[in-house]
Amino acid sequence: xxxxxxxxxxxxxxxxxxxxxxxxxxxxxxxxxxxxxxxxxxxxxxxxxxxxxxxxxxxxxxxxxxxxxxxxxxxxxxxxxxxxxxxxxxxxxxxxxxxxxxxxxxxxxxxxxxxxxxxxxxxxxxxxxxxxxxxxxxxx
Amino acid sequence: xxxxxxxxxxxxxxxxxxxxxxxxxxxxxxxxxxxxxxxxxxxxxxxxxxxxxxxxxxxxxxxxxxxxxxxxxxxxxxxxxxxxxxxxxxxxxxxxxxxxxxxxxxxxxxxxxxxxxxxxxxxxxxxxxxxxxxxxxxxx
DNA sequence: CCGGATCCCAGGGGATACTG
DNA sequence: CAGTATCCCCTGGGATCCGG
Numbered sequence: 001x002x003x004x005x006x007x008x009x010x011x012x013x014x015x016x017x018x019x020x021x022x023x024x025x026x027x028x029x030x031x032x033x034x035x036x037x038x039x040x041x042x043x044x045x046x047x048x049x050x051x052x053x054x055x056x057x058x059x060x061x062x063x064x065x066x067x068x069x070x071x072x073x074x075x076x077x078x079x080x081x082x083x084x085x086x087x088x089x090x091x092x093x094x095x096x097x098x099x100x101x102x103x104x105x106x107x108x109x110x111x112x113x114x115x116x117x118x119x120x121x122x123x124x125x126x127x128x129x130x131x132x133x134x135x136x137x138x139x140x
Numbered sequence: 141x142x143x144x145x146x147x148x149x150x151x152x153x154x155x156x157x158x159x160x161x162x163x164x165x166x167x168x169x170x171x172x173x174x175x176x177x178x179x180x181x182x183x184x185x186x187x188x189x190x191x192x193x194x195x196x197x198x199x200x201x202x203x204x205x206x207x208x209x210x211x212x213x214x215x216x217x218x219x220x221x222x223x224x225x226x227x228x229x230x231x232x233x234x235x236x237x238x239x240x241x242x243x244x245x246x247x248x249x250x251x252x253x254x255x256x257x258x259x260x261x262x263x264x265x266x267x268x269x270x271x272x273x274x275x276x277x278x279x280x
Numbered sequence: 281c282c283g284g285a286t287c288c289c290a291g292g293g294g295a296t297a298c299t300g
Numbered sequence: 301c302a303g304t305a306t307c308c309c310c311t312g313g314g315a316t317c318c319g320g
Contacts, residue, residue, distance in 0.1 A: 008254070015257050016195040019264050023191065025209040035188070037267040038260065042187060044179040051163065055156040061283055069165045069172075072314050077284050087273035098281045099320065108269070114148065115262050117155050119255050120178065124159050127177040129248070133227035201302050212294050217303060238301040239300080 040086055045071055045079050047116060050105070053089060054113040058104045088112060180226055185211055185219050187256060190245070193229060194253040198244045228252060 022034050040046060045068065052067045053059060059067070065076055080103060083089045088109035094100040105113060162174050180186060185208065192207045193199060199207070205216055220243060223229045228249035234240040245253060 009250070012194060012250070012254060012257060015261060016191065019191075019257075019260055020195055022264055023188070025207045033267045033271055034260070034264050035184070037270045038187065038263045039184040041263065042182045042184060042259075044175070044182060047178065047182060048163070048175070051156065051159075054152060055160055067165045073284065074286090074315095075313055078312095085274050085277040086270045093283090095320095097320075099283065101283065108266075110149070110152070112262070112266075114152060115259050117152060117159075119182075119259060120159055120174070121155060122252070122255050123178045123181065124162055124174050126248075126252075127173045130177045130226045131173055134225050137225040213303070214295095214305095215293060218293095233302090236301095239303090241302060 037086070040082055041088070041112065043079065045075055046083060047120075049076070049079055049083065050088060050109065050113050050116060051120060053103060053105050054110070054117065058102045060103070061101055064103065083109075177226070180222055181228070181252065183219065185215055186223060187260075189216075189219055189223065190228060190249065190253050190256060191260060193243060193245045194250070194257065198242045200243070201241055204243065223249075 019034075022032055024032070041050075048068045048071075049064060052064065056063075056067075061076070061080075064080075065071060065073070068076065071079075080089065080091070084091050087106060089103050090106050092102045092104075094102070159174075162172055164172070181190075188208045188211075189204060192204065196203075196207075201216070201220075204220075205211060205213070208216065211219075220229065220231070224231050227246060229243050230246050232242045232244075234242075
């Protein structure tokens with residue numbers, strides 16, 4: 001088990017101090033855009049979409065739907081729109097018959113996926129631990 | 141604008157390849173616990189709860205409710221339960237009158253918050269960019 | 281045949297009141 | 301004080317349909 005040292009804890013607190021100027025509860029939500037931005041980028045479907053787009057440079061709508069297992073047309077379409085609006089992905093439509101639409105990460109999106117990836121890796125390594133905990137806790 | 145180099149992109153793909161054995165769409169959901177575990181830990185309320193608990197070593201229910209601005213009793217209570225079950229936080233109840241309950245991060249939770257923090261910092265730095273993008277895109 | 285818009289419903293979540 | 305219980309609403313999301 002990787003433990004957190006005193007030093008790391010101090011560093012962590014400093015970082016948190018720095019950001020909590022923005023996350024401060026005394027600020028009305030409109031002064032705290034981080035929450036808003038983060039809620040889009042940390043949405044469970046968005047994460048999967050972004051990770052798959054990090055793996056395949058270009059994906060079409062129905063391929064994405066296949067990979068992001070269980071997502072519905074509506075949700076996929078809506079998430080893609082928001083992710084495009086926020087600058088993570090770009091959408092390219094070709095006027096063919098039948099129409100072809102290609103989605104890919106922007107440079108900005110790639111930067112984000114790098115971070116996301118670090119989180120996802122940690123999740124992967126630790127999910128057995130979490131599941132064991134959950135079992136032991138007995139929450140159904 | 142921080143750009144992604146070729147090298148970084150190759151590294152990223154390798155990492156993704158490594159994890160996509162688990163995230164593979166051909167696996168039924170029950171063989172892919174990462175998604176499940178991640179959906180808890182990346183929930184927008186859970187993130188805020190964990191970050192605040194990273195800042196204050198110990199917080200009581202009503203303090204948390206104050207800091208995690210806008211959360212309802214029901215959701216806070218439910219998220220705390222799940223986060224405890226998954227091993228991120230611990231709950232300590234004191235048999236006083238009135239009752240006192242203290243929440244804090246476990247070592248496991250601290251490790252996770254470190255990762256979360258890196259993501260949150262990136263969000264903070266880049267949220268202006270995202271908001272500008274959103275505006276330009278004209279999505280209401 | 282592909283991308284996405286529409287319809288419609290269950291249930292997640294907000295507000296409030298209440299109890300150990 | 302720390303939650304739970306109740307009510308009700310509203311939106312997230314699944315199934316279905318449609319335009320190009």
